[in-house]
Amino acid sequence: MSDADSSTSASLTEGEGGQGGRPAPSMSSFSSSLRAVVRIKQKYLAMKKRRQEAALLGLGPEGAPLGAPGRTSPRIFTFDGLPTFPSNVTQKKKKKRRKKVLYPPGGGRRAPPKQEQSRAKYCLYLLCAIVFLQVYNAIENLDDHVLRYDLEGLEKTLRREVFGQQGAVDGLLSHLKDYLSTYVHNKPLVVSLHGPSGVGKSHLGRLLAGHFRSVVGETLVLQYYVLHHCPREANAPRCARDLSALVSETVGRAEEEEKIPLFVFDEAEHMHGEILDALLQLVAAGRSNEHLNAVYLLLSNLGDRHVTRHVLHNSSGAAAAGRQGNLARELTPTLRDSLGQLHPLWAEAELLPLGLLEKGHVMECFLEEMTREGFYPDHTNIERLAGEIEYYPEVGGRQYSKTGCKQVVAKVNLL
Known part of the structure; x- marks a missing residue:
């Protein structure tokens, strides 16, 4: 028997002698205590043995209890060493993601949601139509106002009867x-x-x-x-x-x-x-x-x-x-x-x-006045009457009358 057993038995004998007249414990309780002591001793020896083996193999730091996590420096993450996949695998995955969504049979394909149109758009169309009608009406009124004064007829009259x-x-x-x-x-x-x-x-x-x-x-x-x-x-x-x-x-x-x-x-x-x-x-x-x-x-x-x-x-x-x-x-x-x-x-x-007025304009004045008075418009007679008018000295091949057509009426009345 070992030292632990001898000390345990000695303590037990001393207890028996010191207790005086107390009765001795039963055999069953003594055997259970002994088994517990033996079990603790075996566990202690096993732990001691594992610690010694670990120290000999250098698997743990000195002074650190067995089973404690070891201190290691932080590691930097890089993409080196990661496994590479072939390109066709990614393409297959992308193709799988692009597959059309299948709908339940019988339900048909759902239509995309319609975007609601603002009602203000119709108001804008109505406003544009109103403005167009107003502008068109204003233009028509302007035309009516001009037509009232018959400016086209006035233009024809002035171009026909005003010379030069x-x-x-x-x-x-x-x-x-x-x-x-x-x-x-x-x-x-x-x-x-x-x-x-x-x-x-x-x-x-x-x-x-x-x-x-x-x-x-x-x-x-x-x-x-x-x-x-x-x-x-x-x-x-x-x-x-x-x-x-x-x-x-x-x-x-x-x-x-x-x-x-x-x-x-x-x-x-x-x-x-x-x-x-x-x-x-x-x-x-x-x-x-x-x-x-x-x-x-x-x-x-x-x-x-x-x-x-x-x-x-x-x-x-x-x-x-x-x-x-x-x-x-x-x-x-x-x-x-x-x-x-x-x-x-x-x-x-x-x-x-x-x-x-040039000489040609004066001749036109004579022609107009003679026609109005009922005279035969003889070109020779008109040219003779126009020659009796006083003119400025010829400039650039043109003769300008000093009195214009002012004497035309008086000369025609003398015919």
């Missing part, structure tokens, strides 16, 4: 078309025709007044001749008051009929200062609405020297070919500066210069 002034006719028709295309304006239309005597200013004013009488009525057209209506300068204040009252009455009547009246002022170079002031107040933009819907035509020979000098200096070569179209553009700044010094009324007007 196609540039001025085009400018006048352009201003009338722009102004008469609507009934709402911020200022009246004021057109001033300037040129030497006999070039057709008064004739053009009579044609325009006759056309407007036929489309808007006799009462809405006023032809004012200064030398006839107000010949004396002493009566200028009274004439100015009467003219303002007459114009106000006419535009009031035109406002009731929703028409645009026409006022023709011939021989405007003889107008007195009071009459010019009255006209300036009538055409100013600060007047009431009915005074803004009117057409004023001023006819005068103011600036005739500028026109004559410009035509004679630019009547040769290629410059003469485009003279009619460039006359207004080239002379308007000069005329505006010259007329602005006379009265501020001319600053409110659209200036249209009329150039000199």
Whole structure:
């Protein structure tokens, strides 16, 4: 028996002797305690043996209990050493992912969800249709308003009966078309025709007044001749008051009929200062609405020297070919500066210069007048009558009349 057994038995004997008169434990309890001691001793020996073997083999750190996890340094993860798979495996996997979804039999293929459309889109369509109808209606109204004044007929009349002034006719028709295309304006239309005597200013004013009488009525057209209506300068204040009252009455009547009246002022170079002031107040933009819907035509020979000098200096070569179209553009700044010094009324007007008439234009005037009076239009007789007119010295192969067609009527009456 070993030392543990001897010590155990000694302690047991001492206990028996020291307990005095106590009864001794039974044999069964003694055998179970002995078995437990033996079992503990065997476990201790086995653990001791395993620790010694581990220390000899170097599998555990010194001083660390057996079974404790060993301390190791952290390891860095890399992709080195990972197993590689062939490319066809990944492709197969991708193909498997792209397979179509199968739906239960009998249910059919489900339709994709429909995107709901906003109701505001229909409102936008309706708004576009309304705007289109409004614009179309406005254009139709503009056409109706222009058709009321028959500007196409006026154009045919002016081109047929006005000779040598196609540039001025085009400018006048352009201003009338722009102004008469609507009934709402911020200022009246004021057109001033300037040129030497006999070039057709008064004739053009009579044609325009006759056309407007036929489309808007006799009462809405006023032809004012200064030398006839107000010949004396002493009566200028009274004439100015009467003219303002007459114009106000006419535009009031035109406002009731929703028409645009026409006022023709011939021989405007003889107008007195009071009459010019009255006209300036009538055409100013600060007047009431009915005074803004009117057409004023001023006819005068103011600036005739500028026109004559410009035509004679630019009547040769290629410059003469485009003279009619460039006359207004080239002379308007000069005329505006010259007329602005006379009265501020001319600053409110659209200036249209009329150039000199050539000998061919004078012959056309004779032909028109002889036809109107019932004479046979003999070309030889017309050429003889046209030769009796006084002309400027020939410039660039052209002869310009000093008096225009002013003496045509008197010479035809002598036939």
